[in-house]
Amino acid sequence: xxxxxxxxxxxxxxxxxxxxxxxxxxxxxxxxxxxxxxxxxxxxxxxxxxxxxxxxxxxxxxxxxxxxxxxxxxxxxxxxxxxxxxxxxxxxxxxxxxxxxxxxxxxxxxxxxxxxxxxxxxxxxxxxxxxxxxxxxxxxxxxxxxxxxxxxxxxxxxxxxxxxxxxxxxxxxxxxxxxx
Numbered sequence: 001x002x003x004x005x006x007x008x009x010x011x012x013x014x015x016x017x018x019x020x021x022x023x024x025x026x027x028x029x030x031x032x033x034x035x036x037x038x039x040x041x042x043x044x045x046x047x048x049x050x051x052x053x054x055x056x057x058x059x060x061x062x063x064x065x066x067x068x069x070x071x072x073x074x075x076x077x078x079x080x081x082x083x084x085x086x087x088x089x090x091x092x093x094x095x096x097x098x099x100x101x102x103x104x105x106x107x108x109x110x111x112x113x114x115x116x117x118x119x120x121x122x123x124x125x126x127x128x129x130x131x132x133x134x135x136x137x138x139x140x141x142x143x144x145x146x147x148x149x150x151x152x153x154x155x156x157x158x159x160x161x162x163x164x165x166x167x168x169x170x171x172x173x174x175x176x177x178x179x180x
Contacts, residue, residue: 006058007060008060009138010139010140013114015038016098016099021103023107057081058085058135059081060086062118063095066093068093087119092115093112116144119144120148137161142168143169
């Protein structure tokens with residue numbers, strides 16, 4: 001069991017996956033042989049890996065007030081994840097990824113960020129910031145707004161926390177020195 005608490009500030013999606021012989025070209029319909037749904041996105045995957053393998057982490061994310069948001073919250077609860085800070089956006093849907101995988105395992109992915117795009121610095125109340133301070137490390141990625149990543153990184157560094165950022169998806173970011 002990991003003795004140090006870790007905060008994950010990141011994204012969560014529902015992945016909707018179809019398996020087909022091939023990925024359709026624009027305007028074409030291809031029939032799928034299989035369909036399944038998984039919890040997805042880097043933030044959710046980091047959180048579940050820590051909960052299953054190493055111990056305790058706090059997950060800060062935002063979902064919509066829809067069936068996918070409720071499903072994600074229920075799954076995190078079943079996994080024993082501290083989900084007190086799964087925030088809900090009443091205007092946006094939860095994030096989803098539509099994934100087509102062909103027989104050679106190539107894929108095509110379209111993502112609607114939904115609530116992930118609405119996780120903003122204003123969401124970090126005094127209570128939430130105090131919760132962050134109880135951690136030793138913060139993990140993030142760029143599947144939430146860059147302004148949120150930078151806000152949380154600056155705050156965490158100011159409190160002496162370690163910060164790890166997975167720079168995916170690739171995007172232009174300010175000079176790394178501006179994080180401090």
